[in-house]
Amino acid sequence: MIDPQQIEQERPYLLRYALAQLRERDAAEEAVQETLLAALESQGSFSGKSTVRTWLTSILRFKLIDGLRRKGKEKLFESLEDEADDGDFDGLFAQDGHWREPVRAWSGPESQLVSKQFWEVFEACSKVMPRRTAMVFAMREVMGMEIAEICNNLEISATNCSVLLYRARMTLRECFSTRWSREGER
């Protein structure tokens, strides 16, 4: 049996996780509440092979994916126009299409930091990314959903999905690089 206190103390982490996907506080709190209740009811299924956090996160992830499926065809967003071009990255490339600046390697410690600092950077970066772009990235890379399912849920074409993922990856990569170059200057 897990101490209910141990489950409750993961609430802030789970809320952060849900907020990053849903970006609506009420919906995130509801999903976390449902997760904690489900966990308390099914403690017997916790084998102890993973941490309590990992177990709770997997319950929450299924709830979020279920929620997205239920929303299905609901009109979540306006036109794709503003999100479908990648002009924001003009500054990274020269006229001939080659990198303007050398691409710096993410060294050993930095490669470890991507998962440690992921939520912090993702939250900060989400503020400059259109909502749908951040959501497509979270569905694909955080929740591991297949492209066809994402397209179906958000009613976008595979081509649009690919463009949004490219934009999200480019933006997040810049956020991590900027953060580390700042830290390196200190």
Place this chain on the structure above:
Amino acid sequence: MRLSCREASRLISAGMDRPLSAAEHLKLRMHLLLCGNCRQFSQQLALLRNGARRAGEGVE
């Protein structure tokens, strides 16, 4: 027709979500052989995916 780095970066990202065509795959492979910047970029996107997946599993 040789790829620019900008085109290569799009293909690297696309290759994470769908199988590239034989022509795309060949062009990208040739480009990566010659371009250290794009090799670094490709590695960064792989690390980004790995970090996101680990965060998604609640592993820090």
